[in-house]
Amino acid sequence: MKEFISSLRLRREVGVLAAFIGLCLFFSIATNTFLTVPNILNILRQVSITGLIVMFMTMIIISTDIDLSVGSIFAAVGMIVAILFQNGMNIWLASLVGLFAGAGFGLINGVVTVKGGLPPFIVTLGTQMIYRGFALVISGGAPASVRLPESFYNVTGARTFLNLPVPALWFVATTLVAGFILHKTSYGFKVYATGGNEEASRLSGINTDRIRITNFVLIGIASALASIIQMAYLRGVTPTAGQGMELTAIASTVIGGTSMFGGVGTIVGAFIGTLFMGVVRNGLVLMGTSAYLIELIIGGVLIFAVWFSTFSTREKR
Amino acid sequence: MSEKILISYESISKRFGGVQALDDVSFYIRQGDIHGLIGENGAGKSTLIKITGGIYRRDEGRILFDGRPLDVHSPVEAERHGISIVHQEIPICDNLTVAQNVFLGRLITNRFGQPKWDEMEERTVELFREIGQTINPRALVGTLSVALKQLTTIAHALNTKSKFIIMDEPTSALTPGEVETLFEVLRRLKSEGTTIMIVSHILSELMEITDRVTVLRNGKHVQTMDTKDATIDGIVHMMVGDVPLPTPKDSTAVRDKVVLKVRDLSQKRLRLKDISFDLHEREILGLAGIQGAGRTELATTLFGVQQPDSGSIELEGRPITIKNPRQAIEHGIGYLTEDRRSLGVFWDMSVWQNAGAAIIDELTSVGPVLDNKRIEEMAGKSIEELQIKTSGPAQTIRYLSGGNQQKVLLARWLNVRPKILILDEPTRGVDVGAKAEIRKVIQEMVDQGISVIVISSDLEELLAMSDRVLVMSNGSIKGEFLAKDATFDKIMALAVQK
Numbered sequence: 021m022k023e024f025i026s027s028l029r030l031r032r033e034v035g036v037l038a039a040f041i042g043l044c045l046f047f048s049i050a051t052n053t054f055l056t057v058p059n060i061l062n063i064l065r066q067v068s069i070t071g072l073i074v075m076f077m078t079m080i081i082i083s084t085d086i087d088l089s090v091g092s093i094f095a096a097v098g099m100i101v102a103i104l105f106q107n108g109m110n111i112w113l114a115s116l117v118g119l120f121a122g123a124g125f126g127l128i129n130g131v132v133t134v135k136g137g138l139p140p141f142i143v144t145l146g147t148q149m150i151y152r153g154f155a156l157v158i159s160g161g162a163p164a165s166v167r168l169p170e171s172f173y174n175v176t177g178a179r180t181f182l183n184l185p186v187p188a189l190w191f192v193a194t195t196l197v198a199g200f201i202l203h204k205t206s207y208g209f210k211v212y213a214t215g216g217n218e219e220a221s222r223l224s225g226i227n228t229d230r231i232r233i234t235n236f237v238l239i240g241i242a243s244a245l246a247s248i249i250q251m252a253y254l255r256g257v258t259p260t261a262g263q264g265m266e267l268t269a270i271a272s273t274v275i276g277g278t279s280m281f282g283g284v285g286t287i288v289g290a291f292i293g294t295l296f297m298g299v300v301r302n303g304l305v306l307m308g309t310s311a312y313l314i315e316l317i318i319g320g321v322l323i324f325a326v327w328f329s330t331f332s333t334r335e336k337r
Numbered sequence: 338m339s340e341k342i343l344i345s346y347e348s349i350s351k352r353f354g355g356v357q358a359l360d361d362v363s364f365y366i367r368q369g370d371i372h373g374l375i376g377e378n379g380a381g382k383s384t385l386i387k388i389t390g391g392i393y394r395r396d397e398g399r400i401l402f403d404g405r406p407l408d409v410h411s412p413v414e415a416e417r418h419g420i421s422i423v424h425q426e427i428p429i430c431d432n433l434t435v436a437q438n439v440f441l442g443r444l445i446t447n448r449f450g451q452p453k454w455d456e457m458e459e460r461t462v463e464l465f466r467e468i469g470q471t472i473n474p475r476a477l478v479g480t481l482s483v484a485l486k487q488l489t490t491i492a493h494a495l496n497t498k499s500k501f502i503i504m505d506e507p508t509s510a511l512t513p514g515e516v517e518t519l520f521e522v523l524r525r526l527k528s529e530g531t532t533i534m535i536v537s538h539i540l541s542e543l544m545e546i547t548d549r550v551t552v553l554r555n556g557k558h559v560q561t562m563d564t565k566d567a568t569i570d571g572i573v574h575m576m577v578g579d580v581p582l583p584t585p586k587d588s589t590a591v592r593d594k595v596v597l598k599v600r601d602l603s604q605k606r607l608r609l610k611d612i613s614f615d616l617h618e619r620e621i622l623g624l625a626g627i628q629g630a631g632r633t634e635l636a637t638t639l640f641g642v643q644q645p646d647s648g649s650i651e652l653e654g655r656p657i658t659i660k661n662p663r664q665a666i667e668h669g670i671g672y673l674t675e676d677r678r679s680l681g682v683f684w685d686m687s688v689w690q691n692a693g694a695a696i697i698d699e700l701t702s703v704g705p706v707l708d709n710k711r712i713e714e715m716a717g718k719s720i721e722e723l724q725i726k727t728s729g730p731a732q733t734i735r736y737l738s739g740g741n742q743q744k745v746l747l748a749r750w751l752n753v754r755p756k757i758l759i760l761d762e763p764t765r766g767v768d769v770g771a772k773a774e775i776r777k778v779i780q781e782m783v784d785q786g787i788s789v790i791v792i793s794s795d796l797e798e799l800l801a802m803s804d805r806v807l808v809m810s811n812g813s814i815k816g817e818f819l820a821k822d823a824t825f826d827k828i829m830a831l832a833v834q835k
Contacts (some may be wrong), residue, residue, distance in 0.1 A: 212691075220674075
């Protein structure tokens with residue numbers, strides 16, 4: 021029975037996976053640098069920061085909400101941690117404050133959206149600007165560089181741990197955690213139920229408000245975590261970081277088979293979707309494509325990938 | 338009545354995964370007839386309609402329409418051939434006017450492409466006049482009654498010059514008066530040469546309106562016959578095979594033990610006024626009344642969906658307040674919604690997920706971690722006890738028949754081990770066989786000690802099931818009968834009081 025459940029869940033992902041494998045094959049043939057261990061690790065590292073957020077973007081979209089403010093939370097938390105650290109706070113403590121700040125930003129999004137009965141698209145569009153403004157105000161618009169202690173750097177931003185980039189390990193770990201939450205817990209069940217039929221969920225005694233708000237808090241924490249890891253990796257932060265991040269995250273989510281109508285999607289899909297976006301960008305760079313052209317192609321690929329995955333898994337009638 | 342055949346189905350078969358929805362079905366419909374299509378849920382009626390309308394493709398067989406093979410791939414294409422379907426849920430734009438809906442997809446425009454509303458509104462009034470109705474073409478459809486919405490879709494079908502109109506459960510949401518109006522409309526259409534296929538569970542209505550009927554069972558064609566040669570008993574037998582219908586029950590209610598005591602409950606917005614009643618242990622208490630009497634409103638108020646303005650609720654002697662459905666469930670009260678489609682089912686989720694939705698916090702091992710063993714136990718028990726026809730607990734509920742979906746929802750509420758279950762139209766849109774099964778399940782619940790409040794618009798069924806019946810009208814309780822003393826006349830007399 022368990023196998024059957026997962027096979028049903030994965031049906032939508034099969035199309036994405038097929039497209040993803042096709043893409044990898046193409047780049048493996050078109051370039052001789054794509055299919056190498058360093059390059060694959062590089063892709064993992066490149067997608068890891070956004071990837072952390074994609075997992076929870078998937079969860080929030082399954083419950084029919086959306087968060088456009090993740091890039092701004094990312095920047096604001098980075099500035100908060102950097103400024104606290106520059107003013108003498110212990111980096112571990114500062115990071116903890118940063119995670120709480122991320123949770124707080126998410127809580128604001130959630131409470132205003134759910135208790136205010138407002139569309140999440142509008143609320144988080146607003147807070148996107150507010151949080152960005154907050155980052156700019158506290159930083160005076162200037163980037164900050166940080167000299168982090170080795171002990172902290174080693175477990176967050178280090179380029180290698182057992183020859184693996186540490187941010188990529190965080191990404192993989194977060195994926196596993198998110199997968200566990202969504203697919204193995206009653207909380208995950210309620211996320212699907214809320215997205216599938218909010219009214220029926222409420223009549224079944226599910227506190228849908230709490231589920232939705234918690235999703236906003238979780239993605240706030242994920243954005244904060246992503247920000248801290250990026251800060252460690254780059255040894256600095258800028259208040260303009262993370263612009264457009266929400267769109268990359270949503271694109272990866274959707275490529276991964278999550279329905280914008282809610283109720284449908286998986287973490288496996290989100291993982292493949294994230295890699296998909298990374299592989300397209302990486303492969304095009306390796307082929308020597310102009311940076312301007314890459315954006316254009318990625319936009320087309322996004323639409324094509326979603327078409328392909330829905331086309332190949334569309335129910336036979 | 339001509340002998341010309343309008344549509345003929347020849348050996349139609351269709352499979353969905355492991356389910357043979359239609360198996361070698363052949364019959365024909367004569368031009369100008371009103372043809373009844375009858376069968377239990379899951380008999381294949383909806384599938385046949387959807388194949389005719391281009392929503393599904395058939396696997397095998399062919400359809401001859403007007404003498405030519407019919408091969409449509411979409412509802413639009415079907416409409417072009419002159420086939421219209423009036424669905425159970427009426428796909429209509431509530432934010433548009435009657436005329437706009439009638440002309441949806443075929444606006445009359447001038448040479449600059451601007452819509453000519455005056456002309457369309459005039460034409461709408463004419464179309465309604467053709468079916469013997471008057472209408473304000475500028476009324477927003479959202480403000481109309483279900484009956485008028487349905488007539489709007491019929492007008493839309495007429496406007497597309499349909500030769501063949503299929504109506505799926507057209508009377509399920511109508512009052513008796515509205516049903517009569519609809520039938521007049523259908524007779525008028527018939528006299529003008531339109532052919533109609535009507536799907537309904539209400540056999541007495543089909544006996545009244547149809548010329549011929551076709552019975553399907555388990556995807557197979559049982560018989561097509563002239564209605565005048567058919568009897569209701571005969572048809573029921575063809576539908577269900579050999580299943581005995583339940584006999585009237587002996588009361589199991591424990592009179593001196595009051596489980597739920599409601600006093601002077603009022604809710605102004607929902608027009609509930611001074612409602613007082615007792616529910617006894619192991620009693621089935623029926624709520625009778627016409628549409629809009631406030632029965633569902635009372636049920637959802639008891640379930641905490643909205644708060645009463647005044648009045649008191651006592652559960653087993655203790656006064657309680659119920660702020661939301663979760664609290665109601667914690668108190669041991671369950672509520673099966675009347676609106677299975679939009680308030681009950683999680684369409685993309687499996688049978689077990691639908692059955693376990695209200696107790697998901699109990700299906701865990703450590704903290705919130707789901708426990709597969711408990712889930713399997715729960716699912717297995719639900720499927721077995723309610724005899725849910727499914728390929729397994731992981732099957733998506735979407736692919737179950739309406740009757741089986743309803744059983745899954747019943748399982749959801751049985752799983753919370755309630756003291757009190759409020760069942761709102763538990764057998765609506767469910768066929769004779771499943772109806773009997775659901776009634777049996779309800780009796781078993783009571784035998785296990787659950788007290789039940791039942792709302793049903795089927796008075797006959799309500800009387801057969803209940804120990805006692807309350808009659809509601811206009812937001813308050815007008816009277817009370819022991820089921821064995823009640824008659825249709827007595828109840829209806831109270832139900833139509835103001």
